[in-house]
Structures are given as structure tokens and as C-alpha cells.
Amino acid sequence: MAEASDKILVEMCLKGDNKAFDTLVRRYELPMYRTALGIVGDSDLARDVTQTAFMKSWEKLTAYNDEYKFYSWLYRIVVHEALNCNRGKKKNSPLSLYQPGAENPHLILQKKEESQNLRKAIDRLPEDYKVVILLRHFEELSYKEMSDILDLEVKTVKSRLYSARILLRKKLYNR
Amino acid sequence: MKQEITELIQAEIDGENSPEQSREVQNILKNNPEAEKLYNDLREISENLVKLKNEIELAEPLSANLKNDLHEATGADKRTTTKTIHKIKKEEVMPDSKTFFSGKKAAYFAAIAAVALLVVFVTTDFPQPNTSDVTGTIGTDGVERAERYRATQITSADVILEDQHYQEILQSDVFQRLAASGELQELANNPAFIELAQHSAFPELANNPAFFELARDASFIELSASPAFMELANHPSFARMRNSAEFAELARDASFLELARHSSFTELARNADFLELSRNANFAELAANPSFAELARLFPFAELARNASFFEVAANPSFAELARNTRAFEVFANPEFTELASNPAFLEMARSSSIAELANNASFVDLANRFSFPDLAANPAFAELARNSSFLELARNASFVEMARSSSFAELARNASFAEMARNSSFVDLAANPAFAELARDSRFMELARNSSFLELAANPSFMELARNDSFMRMAANPAFAELAANPAFAELARNSSFMEVAANPAFTELASNASFAELARNTSFAELAANPAFLELANNPSFVTMMNSPAFFELMNSGRFSMPLAR
Structure with a gap:
């Protein structure tokens, strides 16, 4: 399944195959996390954002338009979530890209x-x-x-x- | 640098050029050092970004956690049945950031805030402000329309609210507090609000998922209930606005709702000055400018806009006139400018009452509207100059404005050496000198001023000191002096502090204005002499300076007996 195209995996997801979604997550978790991290600047928040974005993508998968690449659609969700996350932050809270944290490698x-x-x-x-x-x-x-x-x-x-x-x-x- | 060149360079770095375009870029880089520098810098940044990317790792995969979350949220293998899958709208996933804070939409912000509150308040049986008990009375079975409130205005068919959103709003601390205080009731009884709720766009808006996001925003709710906002809601121009077709269009725009949730914007909108400003017709026109959206999108602008003085400026008719100029907006939207605008010194300047005065100055507006000005203002060096608090003082000076309107001045001002010179606070004093302005209007002086030797000379603080001297100005107006000053050797000489000491002597300036001296200065031998290291050494000798300062020496030089033979 790991080699299947995004399109096939999405079709499998829509038929109720959760493992296919898991494959998509593994395929895109790093780039999505990286993007979220770049925007929110905190590794914990970036994890939350990425997780929420994947959840949303799963919920709304029926609305995915396969004219677009699946990852473009995912990026769209992640960017939106990350920007929302920033808006919810307190004003003037420190925003440092790749803030060092316990798990920050x-x-x-x-x-x-x-x-x-x-x-x-x-x-x-x-x-x-x-x-x-x-x-x-x-x-x-x-x-x-x-x-x-x-x-x-x-x-x-x-x-x-x-x-x-x-x-x-x-x-x-x-x- | 031309835009087509920068576009080609960028596309080359991004690998988006055709082979033919790549060849064109290589040719440009060979012949254009500025372009080459830009290319190399951008290439290096690009490479470093790739390195940075590779440093990022995900310590622990998300997939395991996600699997659990999905199971918890929906029940295993029941993804499509446990929840209603929304038809996703493009803007629901990612707002159109280009329309963020855009144009007329910004002016309509307040209307949305009103609607935000109304949708929560008018369409529910939220308890009357019996302050003894305001909690725990909220229904949980979805949304019921309020019978008590304007039952004819909105029907339950019009407003279908998802209860989870609704409950969140109703149960928020802010909403509870405002309801307890009676502010919400006051708002809902406001005729302007009632009219607003009857607007044809309202039902559609109320069903917009993005709207609920907005309505949940605590600062929004608070804003809507503020006295200043109430006042605005009752204003005739507000009534005109909410009845307009644009409003209907706006109310359907998810990106606007997204905008309204932006923390900087809500903070700004709570500012009493902003409300005052939003009533101003000039501002409405300004806000309708598409470039304003681009400008307003940038964070530093929001910071600037929170400054009370900014509102004073923005409400000024002259400023509005300036701001309507598309070219000027291009400048304002320039990252360099916004960076400047976020500079504390600039804000300090902007707070100064003088800026309003400046914006009122017809000549300044005229200058700023000129084609060359936006280009100039987009120059980073100019931005640096403009941070100088004395610059504002200068900019108010009629003579300077007159001078600055000249296209040759704009050309001069783009010169890096000039910028260097202009950063010198003494230059500001000099430039404010009417004599200098008079001189600077002279095309010959402009020619001289473009000469890098002269600019180098002029950047010398001692020269600045000297240049403020009226006698020196008279001398500088002499064509022969201009010729001399353009000579690199003279610049070399003039950098010598002893020479400056001599030159600051009124007697010397008198001498230098003398026709004989002019004759002498034109002579190539003089330039050669001035460039001679031995002469410079001599000029450094205190005795020489003493001699030069001696009245007898000047008398001799003025007599013509000294200079004429030398000139020959």
C-alpha cells in the first residue's frame, strides 16, 4: 500500500479503509509538520496543528476535488490551521521559528x-x-x-x- | 533594476525559466553587476533555506496518535456515517489572503461585528438581563428562534445554526458578562441593529460557517458592545453602508470574516479613533483602493495603524488624496516601507503633529504624487533617511519641497552616495537652508551633485558645517566652483580637515567667489596641484593653514596678482 498513488489511497479511504489514510499520513506528516512549524514557530503547536489538519482532511475527504493534487489540498488545510493558530495566540507572544523544546531535535x-x-x-x-x-x-x-x-x-x-x-x-x- | 530582470532572476532561482530565458539571465548577469549581486544573494538564501529544511525532523510520528484520534472521534471504520461531511468550500479551508482587510470591506468591518452579535442575540431565547442569574439557562437542543425579538425579521428557516457553534458562543465568558451587564440588550434594542438584522444578506451570512468562527471571537463580541461602536451604528453613513449592495456582497465573503477575526484588526477596530476615522468620507474612499488591501495585510502597517496619530493623518483630506494615488500605494505596500513604518523612530515621527501639517502641505502632496517620488521612497536608503527625525522637519520646508519636485533631484536621491550623505543630520540642516534650495534648483548644481566625487565630499561632516555658511553657498553657486568641486582631486583635498578649516573662513569663501579664483579653479594645473600629495601635505601643515587664514594672504589672492599667473 505504501507505493500506491495518492489518488488510489484517497479512493480507498472513501470506501472506509482507514489504513489507506494512515499511509497518507505517514507520507505527508513531515512536510505538513514542517510547514506548520514554520508558521507557528513552536514544535508542540505545530504537532497539534498538523494533527488537526489531518483530522479535518479525513472528515472532509468527500469534498476533496481530485482535479488538484492531494498534497496541495492538505497544504491548504495545514496553512489555514496554522494561521488560525497564530491568530488565537496572545498578542506579542514570542514567536520563534523552531523554538527549542524537549523534543526538538x-x-x-x-x-x-x-x-x-x-x-x-x-x-x-x-x-x-x-x-x-x-x-x-x-x-x-x-x-x-x-x-x-x-x-x-x-x-x-x-x-x-x-x-x-x-x-x-x-x-x-x-x- | 527593471522588473523584468528581477522576475527573470527569481524564475531562474526557482527553476521556472525556459532554456532561452536561462541564457538571457546569464547574459544579464555578465553585464549587470547589480543583477549579479542580487542573483548571488538570492541563490545563497535559497541554498541555506534548503539546509535549514533538512534540519527539521519530526521527533515522533503523528500517525499513531492520529489513528487513535480518528477512532475516538468517529468510531472505527465509520468515517462517512458518524458525522455529516460538510461540503467544503475553498475559503473554508484557506482564506483568500489577498482580500484580507481589503478595500471597502475594511470600512464594513463594524457592520459585521454588529451582525455577529445579533445572530447570537436576536435569534435565541437568551435570558433578559436579570443579573441575578445569567448562567445555565441556555437551551441545548439546537437553535430556536427568539419569539420576543422581532419575530418578523428573521425566521428559523432563515437561520440554521449548528448547535455546537452556537453553544460555544453563548457559553463564552465574554458573552455571559456582556449579557449580565445589559450591554447586549441595549445593543439589540438599537434601531440601527434591528435594521441591520433585516438586511437581505443576513440569513446567508448567518449560515456561513466562517461567520461562527468570527462570532466566537471574544474580542469581537466585546467590540460590538462597546459604546463607540454603538455610536457608529447610529451614524447616518453607517445606515447608508448597511443598505448598500456592496454590503450584501461583503456579507457573503468568507475571507472578510476571516479578516475580521484577525487579532490586530479587532484591536484596531476597538480603537475609538478608528471609529471616528471610519465615519470620514475620505477614509471610505481610501479604503476602497485595492492597493490599500495589500498594504493593510502587512503586519507592520497594523502596528502603525494602532497609533493614534496615524488616525489624525489618515483623516486628513490631503493624505487621502495622496493615498488614492496608485503609485503611492505601491510604495506603501513595499516591504521596505512597511519595515520602515514599524520602526519606533518612524512611529515617533508619525505621532508628531507635524506629520499632519506635512500631509496638509499641498506642495508635499504634489511631490508625493509625482511619478518619481514613489520610486524614490521605495529605495531602502531613502527609508533609512526618512527614519531621521530631522527629515520630517526638512520635508515641511517649502524650499526643500520645491527643490525635491525636480525630476533631477529624484534621480540624485536614488544615488547610493547621496543617500549616505543624506543620512547625515547636518545634511538635513543644510537642505533646509533656503540658499541651498535655491542652489539645488540650478540644473548645473544638480549635475554636480550627481558626481560621486562631490557626493563623497559632501558626506564629510566638516563640509556640511561649511555648507551651512551663506558665503559658501554664494561660492557654490559659482559655475566655476561647481566645475572645481566635481574634480576628484578637489574632493580629495576637501576631505582634508585643514582645508575645511580654511574653507570655513569667510574670507576664503569670499575669495572663492571671486572671478579670479573661478578662473584659477577652472585651470587644470590647479586641479593637478590640488591632487599633488605634496600639496596635500603642505595643506596639512599648520603653518600653511595659518598662512591661508592670514588677511594679508587673502588680500594678495584677491588682488589677482597671485591667482592670474598661477592660472596661466
Whole structure:
């Protein structure tokens, strides 16, 4: 089952096969978690967000339109959940990308100055900019896929991505 | 840099270019150092992001937990029968963030808040404010329409609420508190609210799942019951708005509801100044500008907008006029600008009453509306300059504004060396000097000012000091001096502090304004002399400075007997 395409797995889920959904979860849990983490900045919250997003996708699977790629649809749900999560946070609560936590395995890597600066710079980006940076660079999605996920025109995705990069450049290299 | 170049560079980094476009990019990079720098920076950021991505791991798989959750939530293997599967709407899953805070929608925010409260309050048998007992009286079997309240306005067929949402709202602390205080009753008795609830868009809105999300928001409920909001609801312009076709459209827009839940926005909307502003016709027009949405979406703007002074500015007719300019909006929506706007110094400046005065200045508005200004303002160096509190003072100066309207000035201002110079607080003083403005309007001076040697010279603090001197200004207006000052050797000389000391001497400036001196300065030998290390060494010698400062020496130089032979 692990090799089955998303489309087949979704069809199996719709017929009531929960194992097929489990396969989909295993297939996408890391990229979804990564995206959630990038937006909410806390590993525990990111886990919750990812879990909720998977639950929602399961509940609403009948509404999934197979014109779109399954993972695009999942990303859409995760991004929405993560943004909602941020809105529910108290104002001015610290928002640090990859906050070190007990289970955070990359704590050790935080010592790397370059990586740390980059994390800080991403953290300080406006939310919409952060999302496009994550989808493009972490998930390597195309402009079109990002446009589907964010429900934006491709040209808006491009311009938002460019603005985000310029802002990152300014923050990192001061130019 | 041209937009088409930046687009090509970005697409190259993202691997979205055709082979032909990739070749074009390579050609551009060979011939355009600025583009090459941009490409290299973006490429490096991209590579580092990939490294960062690889550092992220999921400590423990989610799949095991999820399996349990799914079983708990729905019962094993009964996924499709245990719950009603909603027809998912695109916006239910992901809001259209481009419409976030957009245009007229922002102006209608208050209306939605009113509806949010009404849908909870008017359509239920929520107890009257008998403050002795406000808890535990809420029905649990779904939604029943309120008989006591305007039974003819909304029918149960119109409003079908999902009880789980409904109960959450009714049981929220905020709702309970407001109900106990009587604020909700007061609101619901408000004729404006009643009218609002009769709006044709209301039933549809009430059935929108996103609306319930909004209605659950504590700050929203609180906002709706605030006295300032009540006042707004009774305002004639509000009545016009809620009866408009746009409102009906808005009420159906899930993204607007999403917007209204944004914490920054609700905080902003609770601000009494915002309510005052929202009544202003200029603001309504401003809010209708699509670019405003892009601007408003950015967090730093929200921060800026929470500043009371901002409202003063925004309510100003001149500002509205400026803000209606699409090009200006492009600037405002620029990340550099929003970053600037979130700078404490900028906010400090924005709080200053002077900014309203500035925005009222017709010349400034005219300047800002000019094509060149938005480009200039989008320049990071300019943003840095604008953070300088003295800049505001300068910008109010009529002479400066007059000068700044010149297209050559805009060109000059985009020059990195100029920006460097302009960051110097003394420059602001200098630029505010009417004599400087007069000089700066002269096309020859502009030509000089574009010369990097001159800019380098002008960035010298001692030069600034000197330049504030009226006599120096007179000298600078001399075409010969301009010619001289454009000479790199002169810049070299002028960087010498001793020279500055000499040049600050009124006698020297008088001399320098002298036709003979001008004649001398034009002479290439003089430039050569000035560039000579030995001469510079001499100029550094205190005795030389003393000599130069001596009245007798100036007398000699002014006589023409000294300079003319040298010029030959």
C-alpha cells in the first residue's frame, strides 16, 4: 500500500479503509509538520496543528476535488490551521521559528550562526511572506501549486515571493 | 533594476525559466553587476533555506496518535456515517489572503461585528438581563428562534445554526458578562441593529460557517458592545453602508470574516479613533483602493495603524488624496516601507503633529504624487533617511519641497552616495537652508551633485558645517566652483580637515567667489596641484593653514596678482 498513488489511497479511504489514510499520513506528516512549524514557530503547536489538519482532511475527504493534487489540498488545510493558530495566540507572544523544546531535535544545530540568523529572519517576516517562503523553499512547490494552495493568482505569488526574498536579503545582508 | 530582470532572476532561482530565458539571465548577469549581486544573494538564501529544511525532523510520528484520534472521534471504520461531511468550500479551508482587510470591506468591518452579535442575540431565547442569574439557562437542543425579538425579521428557516457553534458562543465568558451587564440588550434594542438584522444578506451570512468562527471571537463580541461602536451604528453613513449592495456582497465573503477575526484588526477596530476615522468620507474612499488591501495585510502597517496619530493623518483630506494615488500605494505596500513604518523612530515621527501639517502641505502632496517620488521612497536608503527625525522637519520646508519636485533631484536621491550623505543630520540642516534650495534648483548644481566625487565630499561632516555658511553657498553657486568641486582631486583635498578649516573662513569663501579664483579653479594645473600629495601635505601643515587664514594672504589672492599667473 505504501507505493500506491495518492489518488488510489484517497479512493480507498472513501470506501472506509482507514489504513489507506494512515499511509497518507505517514507520507505527508513531515512536510505538513514542517510547514506548520514554520508558521507557528513552536514544535508542540505545530504537532497539534498538523494533527488537526489531518483530522479535518479525513472528515472532509468527500469534498476533496481530485482535479488538484492531494498534497496541495492538505497544504491548504495545514496553512489555514496554522494561521488560525497564530491568530488565537496572545498578542506579542514570542514567536520563534523552531523554538527549542524537549523534543526538538535540531536544538544542537541552533549553534550554527548562519542557520540561526536565517531562522530569525524568517521569524520576523510578515506571515504571508513567511508562508510563501516555506512553501517554495521547504516544500519546493511550484508557483502554480502555491497559487492553488493559497488561492492567489500566480503573479501575486511571484510578487509576494520576491518581496519576501528581498526582505530576507535585507535582514541577512543589509542590502 | 527593471522588473523584468528581477522576475527573470527569481524564475531562474526557482527553476521556472525556459532554456532561452536561462541564457538571457546569464547574459544579464555578465553585464549587470547589480543583477549579479542580487542573483548571488538570492541563490545563497535559497541554498541555506534548503539546509535549514533538512534540519527539521519530526521527533515522533503523528500517525499513531492520529489513528487513535480518528477512532475516538468517529468510531472505527465509520468515517462517512458518524458525522455529516460538510461540503467544503475553498475559503473554508484557506482564506483568500489577498482580500484580507481589503478595500471597502475594511470600512464594513463594524457592520459585521454588529451582525455577529445579533445572530447570537436576536435569534435565541437568551435570558433578559436579570443579573441575578445569567448562567445555565441556555437551551441545548439546537437553535430556536427568539419569539420576543422581532419575530418578523428573521425566521428559523432563515437561520440554521449548528448547535455546537452556537453553544460555544453563548457559553463564552465574554458573552455571559456582556449579557449580565445589559450591554447586549441595549445593543439589540438599537434601531440601527434591528435594521441591520433585516438586511437581505443576513440569513446567508448567518449560515456561513466562517461567520461562527468570527462570532466566537471574544474580542469581537466585546467590540460590538462597546459604546463607540454603538455610536457608529447610529451614524447616518453607517445606515447608508448597511443598505448598500456592496454590503450584501461583503456579507457573503468568507475571507472578510476571516479578516475580521484577525487579532490586530479587532484591536484596531476597538480603537475609538478608528471609529471616528471610519465615519470620514475620505477614509471610505481610501479604503476602497485595492492597493490599500495589500498594504493593510502587512503586519507592520497594523502596528502603525494602532497609533493614534496615524488616525489624525489618515483623516486628513490631503493624505487621502495622496493615498488614492496608485503609485503611492505601491510604495506603501513595499516591504521596505512597511519595515520602515514599524520602526519606533518612524512611529515617533508619525505621532508628531507635524506629520499632519506635512500631509496638509499641498506642495508635499504634489511631490508625493509625482511619478518619481514613489520610486524614490521605495529605495531602502531613502527609508533609512526618512527614519531621521530631522527629515520630517526638512520635508515641511517649502524650499526643500520645491527643490525635491525636480525630476533631477529624484534621480540624485536614488544615488547610493547621496543617500549616505543624506543620512547625515547636518545634511538635513543644510537642505533646509533656503540658499541651498535655491542652489539645488540650478540644473548645473544638480549635475554636480550627481558626481560621486562631490557626493563623497559632501558626506564629510566638516563640509556640511561649511555648507551651512551663506558665503559658501554664494561660492557654490559659482559655475566655476561647481566645475572645481566635481574634480576628484578637489574632493580629495576637501576631505582634508585643514582645508575645511580654511574653507570655513569667510574670507576664503569670499575669495572663492571671486572671478579670479573661478578662473584659477577652472585651470587644470590647479586641479593637478590640488591632487599633488605634496600639496596635500603642505595643506596639512599648520603653518600653511595659518598662512591661508592670514588677511594679508587673502588680500594678495584677491588682488589677482597671485591667482592670474598661477592660472596661466
